[in-house]
Amino acid sequence: MSRSLVIERPGEHRVARRDVPEPGAGEVRVRVAWAGICMSDREVYDGHRDAAYVRYPVTPGHEWSGTVDAVGEGVDQALVGRKTVAEGFRACGVCARCREGETSLCGGGYAETGFTEPGAFADHLVIPQRLLHPLHEDADLRAAALLEPAAVIAAAVRAGRPRPGERIAVVGAGTLGLLAVQLLAASSPAELTVIDPRAARGEQALRFGATRSLSPAAAEGGESVQGRFDLVVETAGAPSTAASSCLLARRGGRVVLTGMFTPGATGIDPVHLSLSQLEVRSVFGAPSSAWSEAVRAFGLGLLDPAPLITHEFPLERFADAVALVGGGDPATGKVLLRP
Template sequence: MTAAPPDAPSVRSVVVDEPGEHRLVTGPQPQPGPGEVRVAVHAAGVCASDREVYDGTRAAGYVRYPVTPGHEWSGTVDAVGEGAVPFGPGEPGGTSAQLLGRKVVAEGFRACLRCDRCREGATSLCTSGYDETGFTRPGAFADSLVLPARLLHLLPDEADLRAAALLEPAAVVAAAVLAARPRAGERIAVLGAGTLGMLAVQLLAAHSPAELMAVDPREQRAEQALTMGATHARTPGAEDSFGGSGSPEGYDLVVETAGAPGTAHDACMLARRGGRVVLTGMFEPGSQGIDPVHLSVSQLTVRSVFGAPSAAWSYAVRAFGSGLLDPAPLITHELPLTAFGEAIGLVGSGDPTVGKVLLKP
């Protein structure tokens, strides 16, 4: 990012100086440097990770104060730095001028692209250290955002930017689906019907499962999953504690999205012998562990997902562009940038009627 000229217009951003302390600041509009673009933010989603940043409960090394949060967002490119060119499907050999005015989302991880993990395509496992928009770099709870053009994913001109703000969690879910390799006719369960769970239901429904069960203790959320592609929905019953899955043989695939203290354990109990489990929730220290005896005897395959590599982003953006993925029904609240405190309160309220909360600059 380069210095702003003296006559640059002012823009606003939310800054969390330290846990529990935030302010709305006004300063010169940021200018993109070489290889960078500036995006006018249309909408930015508030998630539990942003609440962790505000509360000070995010793990050490995964946030750098002071910080402008905001890692789920959509917007329009309004300035392009020298050498910033579009790339990706359908964009070979483009010019910087072709980026101006384009609707975009972007990957959050600032991977080095040089280490062995990056070279094999696992950019979310970059060995150069954790670096992510909204946590260690300025995020999208602001009027403008500057970032490397190489992280962009271009959206169709007719794309709904309000819904596109949810493509970051959709990319995380896409990473889980790519790891899970669902097959047509399988019996699948999704544990958790929050934002990640609902997006998982949509992407998994596209693989034509024989059964797609959504499980959530909030009856209203479980039932909403039926409108997103689930064939069945239920709340966990105290009488079974997931020891039986609701089906005698268990599920071929279980995707865990809740990150609650017991859901990693519960996901493994839902799976059939020889089944597959993918964990996407962010667990806190002290969560119930997976029983190694059950894991071994049942011969389960367990994968975990943290963030999303480029391939998962491409998958999510394609699914969104083709209409297979529609995050819009998950949005329940839209607030101005000045209402950051209220938005954080909603996300941490535990109210089952609160879905995705957006900040709109």
Template sequence: MNTPVQDQESGPPAPDGAPRAARADRAVVVERPGVHRLVEVERAEPGPGEARVAVYAAGVCASDREVYAGTRAEGYVRYPVVPGHEWSGTVEAVGPGVDAALVGRKVVGEGFRACLVCDRCREGATSLCGGGYEETGFTRPGAFADRLVLPARLLHVLDDRADLRSAALLEPAAVVAAAVSAGEPRPGERVAVVGAGTLGLLAVQLLAAVSPAELLVVDPRVRRAERALSMGAGEVRDPSGAEELRGRYDLVVETAGAPTTAHDSCLLARRGGRVVLTGLPEPGARGIDPVLLTVGQLTVRSVFGAPSAAWAHAVRAFDAGLLAPAALITHELPLAGFAEAVALVGSGDPDVGKVLLRP
């Protein structure tokens, strides 16, 4: 049975004065919207095909805030749930059928639990699985916990020298890798990134590696967006300042999910240009002008999550030093700081970047 506990980074006694059980772990459980507890759970043993990972760090994002607030779309969360889909850690045990050489390796892991047998999975598009939505941290236990058990096939092994603190951002980096691949950037092109949050700044890093002629970042939070200048961007503007650049860009990668950003991204694209949408807007967002799409002959792609190939791309770029996520991290809190972390993510403070929970 789950029982509430205090934060115990150094192993202090539980609230009843008894020491923590030797095989007990802590986890943040969101019982229902607005209600969460830090609980003690029995340590799970990995079953056939599974691995148990000691979580090093887990990122808190807007989707976790939606889970806590109860605003995530129906069917995309199942309460009670342990959130946490952006994480890094070290494999400490494996179940039957899993290579024992994984034990001790630094890893990150995919979130989608694809069926692997539907038509989309068989063509490699696992993020479009038709077998029903299941994802770590939303419908399955996530990484806001001391340990996480998941199918070993979802793991991506990192270089032994990898910084696990930075690696906690490889989930959003995989989404960005999927978006950049969909946009097919070419050297010498004019490229714009709309949004300077975690996805936007990671997109700047990957796009800069392709050597664009121009790399613009558009965000109303100019002070925050200016961080992109040290990551490869050549110019930063707020949306009003970007209006004069409409119709200029070969490729536009939208990462914000704000009510107008999909519409505005299409306006930035040149005739015959390409737009990739990665932000997930709430209902009521401004739509894309169908006349602009038709007359301008734009190619518009969208990305939700990341298939295995995008994860592999992100991990390779990280190991090669092309992705440097550490610069995005501004706050690190213990598991007991979950509510504070969620508040930081939703604060709108331009000085708040990526927030990590550190078990």
């Protein structure tokens, strides 16, 4: 039998047992090793995710790692036993956006593992083979469960185009922010400043390659860094951080927004935007190319997500695990389930 965590409707979940699923043509079955919980999963559980981006009942889990244990018709048997991660977006591969490489913007309709398709809060996961990104045989699967947020950050870094010797700021030192620090440090910036109200997170950012850590109050006050940076990567998704990130950029600078904002967030001042000639980009998920970059950086040791993990729970303790996510405790980092 195979277990899966099912959210029947907001606030209501159960652990279901069923026959072990069989992969169809072009599919593989993965034995899930680890699955991360993020704020999107908390939104699904609480019923706060936009109805267009979730389908109940649903088995969540879009951040995961595992090992291929069966393949369907037309799939190379050599994949059996291979450690892997996989893209979440079920891109069609044939629309204009997919053909241009923007698979996260697929025009064929939204479908994503863990939101509209069964996810990895389960013993087994069946997915299309074309979405796989196989890992080295010695890969740490516990750390690899964070390659989905790492791919989002890889997409943000690609959009930001960091160049050696630039001044760079990262707004937010959560999972996305600390992964951003690691990738951006590899671009040899002259300065890499992290802005976050949590002192402990700032200290962790310094260990990951940041050159300075500031609180938002310091960044706006006595140690003001307004208008200083060539590139600002926003990762917090707080109500004020889109607007404040634009104020950190120099004239002609670049700002990349990766946080998922909620209605009512502070808007970007169009006067400042035009007078400063800023380039502002946003990131929604990660295209295939960003996944490849994140997996490659992980294999080379440029990304080390393991220190971001603070809690691990069995599948049956999902309620305890999801309560920690977004609970406000600064000691809570990435929370994992181990099916």
